[in-house]
Amino acid sequence: MQDWLVEVLVTYKEVAVVISLLVNILISIFGVIPSVFITAANLLVFGFWKGTFISFLGETIGAILSFWLYRKGFKRVVGNKLNKYPLVSKLLNTRGKDAFLLILSLRLLPFIPSGLVTFASAVGTVSLIVFLFASSIGKIPALLIEAYSVDQVTNWTTEGKLILSILSLVGLIYIIRNISKNQKENK
Missing domain, CATH: 1.20.5 (Single alpha-helices involved in coiled-coils or other helix-helix interfaces)
Incomplete structure (x- = not known):
């Protein structure tokens, strides 16, 4: 997949950034596909810092769109069913500073799937603004670690x-x- 994406980005270099962002957004919406291959492709095509920034931008835009779509599509259906479970209900009903810190913490942990954090936030009571800031700030160190690891492995x-x-x-x-x-x- 990574080789195919690198080939596409190199072939269509005039719109490579847009293609990269769109692929990252699609990965975020699906929520279960790891983004490491797009990070690797971005690093190979754009270089370390520009590739990392493009990956960050794509993941951030993808997380916001995913949050909005999940909230529109799943909040009513899933939220009511999950309220039967006290611990899950507490997580879903976290707001403000507590929600910010929880989302930030979850974004920092590399083994927590990004789509799961977005989905739980969207079906919960957290606001889009709190999610945006916590998610974006948490993605920075996580993506830098991912980019560094990918760079070291590919080189x-x-x-x-x-x-x-x-x-x-x-x-x-x-x-x-x-x-x-x-x-x-x-x-």
């Missing part, structure tokens, strides 16, 4: 090799634990 530096080794080890541990868990459940 195959020592840090990139270390990052891939750690990710491989974590993936291997995860697979072994799941296999072990499944074996215990089947006995």
